[in-house]
Amino acid sequence: MEKVEGAFLTISELASELALPQHILRYWETRFTQLRPLQRSGNRRYYRPADVELVRRINHLLNVEGFTVKGAQKALADGFGEPLSAALPEKNGEPTASADLLPRLEAIRATLARAIGE
Template identity: 70%
Template structure:
């Protein structure tokens, strides 16, 4: 939703806290509070502590808002959920790694078989 006389930003553009507040309907103080509660939410801060939210920050704010307002999570519940996801996301299990390796090996073998003279 663009304001009168203000052009709408591109999808991947950074947002200020005011812009994000208008887009999500969340007050600015709530966004600042969430920064203290969710270590995953770290917008860029420039001179004068001006915040710039990246697209992944915006997606996280929307996710937190959905979990709290629509799915009934508490702040602590969302913290635990995000912490668990962060741990899972950084270290895939051995079975997953082997499946990816086998899939890549199969793809390479098929590519080599389709090239004449190899």
């Protein structure tokens, strides 16, 4: 049975969704201070929707974009770890382009250029 959107997820549900072992999620909790799921009796973890989004972003940074843990920590701390959809205003539930997006993308480009020595 699938949970409704916004429901808390257990560590096993989230790990299964991302095809990751549970110990990886527990490790990320030690490395990413922003990640603090609720812990109930017996230290059972419950990931709130914001926690789930953060874990998905961490997973994307590490396993898709190829960041190191330290690089992903910096990206999140600098605000570049936010999903791009968070920067886009919505119209009828769909992301739309915005004039505010261009300066953010230019800042990201400048940061990347400095990182590779251009």
